[in-house]
Amino acid sequence: MLVVKNLNTYYGNIHALKGVNLEVKQGEIVTLIGSNGAGKSTTLGTITGLLKATSGEVWFKEENITKTPPSQIVKKGISLSPEGREVFPALTVEENLKLGAFTRNDKKTINETYDRVYELFPRLFERKKQLAGTLSGGEQQMLAIGRALMSEPQLLLLDEPSLGLAPNLVLLIFDLIVSINKQGTTVLLVEQNANMALSIAHRGYVLETGKVTMSDDAKILCCNEMVKKAYLGNI
Template sequence: MLAVKNLNTHYGNIHALKGIDLEVKQGEIVTLIGSNGAGKSTTLGTITGLLRATSGEVWFKGENITSIPPSQIVKKGISLSPEGREVFPALTVEENLQLGAYVRKDKENIRTSYDRVYELFPRLFERKKQTAGTLSGGEQQMLAIGRGLMSMPQLLLLDEPSLGLAPNLVVMIFDLIVSINQQGTTVLLVEQNASMALSIAHRGYVLETGKVTMTDDAKILSDNDMVRKAYLGNI
């Protein structure tokens, strides 16, 4: 479904991505793990067109989308739930979700997407008329993911969905990611909580200073001594 080939991205003189190669197959949950500054968010930003690749290619469903504007990439079936949630605080829950569907032409079917989001996140339904700025951190994360689903993506990119959440909410968010995947949405997950990410993913990539240093089935990565020592907090 998604193929990233020899991708290089710069921030000014900083070489942030150094020849990244990765693949996401339809139906998978694939996770990118690594320390701060490894290039995880930069990878998602380049895939979605928010950052311009210096060289290399991004292919989605057989089409080269490397130079396509972000709005067109959303229309082709890729949606991003950004790091830090980035909800619109002065707008209601329902208005935030409505913005997630702005690229869609099938306006009569948008109600079905609302229903799906509210089924996944009942708390959002309870607060649909409440402004997003008054929600808790966990509720804002639900809203950010729900907004990403409103464009009916085939591939959902999640950037640090557990960031700043209490442990019980982290478990709930990861359970919901599995549910979203089981409903047919492919997921590319960037997550510092490597243990949780690998526990739900099919495959994983380890990024270090802008390079892929390891890739394998998630279970194999979880059992790898180097990964355990560097990212899972044990040996």
């Protein structure tokens, strides 16, 4: 479904991605783990067109989308739930969700997606008229993921969904990611909580200073001594 080939991206003079290669197959949860500054968010930003690749290619469903504008990438079926949630605080929950459907015109199918999001996140339904800025951190994360789902993506990109959340909410969010995947949405998950990410993923990639240094089935990565020492607390 998604193939990233030899991707190089710069922030000014900083060479942030150095020949990144990865693949996400339809129906998978694939996780990208690594420490702060490894290039995880840059990878998602480049896939979605928010950042421009210096060289390399991004292919989605056998189409080269490397130079495609972000709004068109959403229309093609890729949606991002960004790091830090980035909800619109002065808008209601319902208005935030509506913005997620900006590429769609069919009111009937949009309403069906509202129903799906509210079924996944009952708390959002309870607070749909509430301003997003007044929600808790966990509720804002639900809203960010729900907003990304409003475009009916085939591939959902999640950037640090557990960041800043209490442990019980982390478990809830990861359970919801599994539910979203089981409903047919492919997921590429960027996450510092490597334990949780690998526990729900089918496959994983380890990113270090802009390079993929390891990739394998998630269960195998969990047992890898180098991964355990660097990212899993040596468990």
